[in-house]
Amino acid sequence: MAKRDTQFVTDFETKMYEMFPDLKSSGRVSRPQLVEVMGAMNTTKYPLWLMANKVGRGLYAIDGGAAVVGNLALKQEPVSESFIVDYSDTKALIPAVDKNFVPFGNYKDLENIIKSKIFYPAYISGPTGNGKSTMIEQICAKQKRPLIRVNLNMMTDEEQLIGSKTLVDGNIQVVEGPVLIAMRTGTTLLLDEIDAGSANTLLCLQPILEGKPYYFKLNNEMIVPAAGFNIIATANTKGKGSDDGRYIGTNVLNEAFLERFAVTFDQEYPGSRTEIKIVQNLMTHYDCLDVEYSETLVKWAEAIRKTFDDGGVDETITTRRLTHIVRAYSIFREKTKAVELCCNRFDTSTKQAFMSLYDAVANPAATPEESYNEIPATEPEVEENNIPY
Numbered sequence: 001m002a003k004r005d006t007q008f009v010t011d012f013e014t015k016m017y018e019m020f021p022d023l024k025s026s027g028r029v030s031r032p033q034l035v036e037v038m039g040a041m042n043t044t045k046y047p048l049w050l051m052a053n054k055v056g057r058g059l060y061a062i063d064g065g066a067a068v069v070g071n072l073a074l075k076q077e078p079v080s081e082s083f084i085v086d087y088s089d090t091k092a093l094i095p096a097v098d099k100n101f102v103p104f105g106n107y108k109d110l111e112n113i114i115k116s117k118i119f120y121p122a123y124i125s126g127p128t129g130n131g132k133s134t135m136i137e138q139i140c141a142k143q144k145r146p147l148i149r150v151n152l153n154m155m156t157d158e159e160q161l162i163g164s165k166t167l168v169d170g171n172i173q174v175v176e177g178p179v180l181i182a183m184r185t186g187t188t189l190l191l192d193e194i195d196a197g198s199a200n201t202l203l204c205l206q207p208i209l210e211g212k213p214y215y216f217k218l219n220n221e222m223i224v225p226a227a228g229f230n231i232i233a234t235a236n237t238k239g240k241g242s243d244d245g246r247y248i249g250t251n252v253l254n255e256a257f258l259e260r261f262a263v264t265f266d267q268e269y270p271g272s273r274t275e276i277k278i279v280q281n282l283m284t285h286y287d288c289l290d291v292e293y294s295e296t297l298v299k300w301a302e303a304i305r306k307t308f309d310d311g312g313v314d315e316t317i318t319t320r321r322l323t324h325i326v327r328a329y330s331i332f333r334e335k336t337k338a339v340e341l342c343c344n345r346f347d348t349s350t351k352q353a354f355m356s357l358y359d360a361v362a363n364p365a366a367t368p369e370e371s372y373n374e375i376p377a378t379e380p381e382v383e384e385n386n387i388p389y
Contacts, residue, residue, distance in 0.1 A: 012047050015040055023062060031058040035169065044168055090185050093146035095137040100281040103135075104274045106265040110232070111139045114188055117228040119211035121260060123194075124234045126267030129318025132234040135267075136190050145228065146187040148178045152197035154251075158204040163218055174218045179208060186228030195235040195250040202257055205231075209260035233261065269305065269319055272298050282323055286330035293335055297322055300339075300361045304354060315350050335362070 016023065016037045023029050034047055053061035106124070113120050114136075124132045133149065140147040150161070163176040182189040194202070208214050209231060213224045239253035270278065275298045283289040301317040308316040321342055328338035339358050343351045 008043075008045065009047075009049060012037060012041065016047075027062055028055060028059050029062055031060070034060070038169070044171060044173070090146040090187060093148060093185070093187055094144055095141040095147055097141045098134070098138055100278070100285050101134065101138045102270070102274055102278045102281060103138075104131075104270045105135070105267050107135055107139065109265065110135065111143070114139050114145055114230065114232075115143055117186070117230075119225065119230055120262050121209050121211075121231045122233070123238075123258070123261040123264045124232065124267050125238045125264060126236070127269065127316070127318065128236055129320030130267055130269045131319060132267050133190065133192050136188070136232055136234070140188055146185060147190060148182050148187050149190040149192055150178050151192045152194055152202075154196065154198055156197050157201055161201070162204060163216065165218060176216075179205065180214075180216060180223060182231075183208070183214065183223055183225045183229050186226035189229070189231045191231060191233040193235060194233040195237045195239055195253060197251070199251050199254050199257070203254060206257055206260060209257075238264065272302060275301070275319060275322070278319065279322055279326055282326045283330075286326065288326070288330040288333070290329075290335075293329070296358075296362050297325060297339075300358050303357060303361065313350060313353065315346050315354075317354070 016029065016033070019037060019040065020029070020033055023033075029050060031051075034050065038044070038046070050060050050062065055061050110122065110124075113122055124136075126132055137147060137149070139145075150156075159177070161177045161179050163174060163180055165172050166175055167173075176184075179189060181187070191197075211225060211229075213222050215221075216223050235250070237250050239251075239258045269275070276294055279294040279297055280289060280291065283294060301319075301322055304313065304315075304317045307313050325338050325342045328341050329335060332338055332341075336358070340351075340355060343354050346354065
């Protein structure tokens with residue numbers, strides 16, 4: 001949660017009204033006026049609580065009043081302060097507890113790593129939508145440990161991770177990135193989708209992954225990691241790229257970079273009993289608990305995953321997609337419609353195959369048992385002697 005410096009707010013607004021007394025009646029302040037007040041106070045801190053109330057080009061509504069633009073009066077709404085993060089108070093970085101979360105897989109081992117406060121980088125690999133990132137968040141929530149989560153992509157660069165110089169009112173300021181903030185505050189750093197980052201960019205993390213003091217050249221400073229600092233990466237691959245094309249955008253990562261992760265965990269989808277509990281917890285949360293429906297969904301997802309593993313289909317149903325279906329069911333209160341809407345993301349033949357299997361699992365009395373143990377072929381087989389030349 002953001003933390004506002006109340007003394008600074010009081011001092012700034014006192015000086016602002018002293019320099020521009022007409023602001024109380026106009027209900028708005030201009031950017032040049034704010035800059036003048038900053039100059040008079042000899043500060044480079046921006047009055048962000050005022051600048052969040054933008055009502056025109058370079059015009060901001062004054063907290064507690066109405067802003068007048070032309071002949072139009074704008075009603076002043078309460079402003080959320082969540083856009084400011086005070087990293088000096090690491091309690092603001094502790095994730096919220098999700099009461100619906102169900103631990104499984106590598107949870108206990110990763111909890112031991114985070115709880116130890118020993119620098120021990122870990123790499124978690126596994127298919128999409130199986131709760132890799134959520135698991136780390138909920139471990140930190142349970143242990144009341146601060147967490148910074150950074151999602152990587154090809155556009156992520158060293159400045160976004162480590163820090164950069166920026167120009168503020170003609171003065172050069174150094175802005176530190178999430179990696180250095182985590183180091184200084186003893187925070188767990190979650191690098192999400194790390195295999196989507198550029199291999200060259202990620203090389204800047206190699207010295208940090210050794211857990212040793214890091215030389216920050218922009219400040220000419222040696223930063224010593226605080227106790228509790230750790231790096232955990234999640235990915236859909238093990239840094240070797242995606243051969244089947246399912247994870248477009250993933251990259252082959254540098255071997256020396258990967259070697260700096262002490263351990264690698266393989267995270268699969270939860271077992272049926274665990275997944276049923278996940279689905280039922282969510283159903284209870286949304287007041288739509290249906291035990292039979294939850295078991296049907298999990299049995300259906302398991303059959304699809306088995307066929308996928310055997311090469312029968314190119315798509316699968318993730319745990320995340322099951323949670324999408326539960327939410328759809330809580331809204332529309334129609335079981336088949338919830339499944340169908342959440343299967344619309346697949347191509348037509350795959351969707352039809354998935355829906356046929358769902359009908360078979362949901363109505364076993366009307367369908368031979370062997371028919372829902374595998375997904376029907378999405379395309380008719382062609383006999384060799386009928387292939388046109």
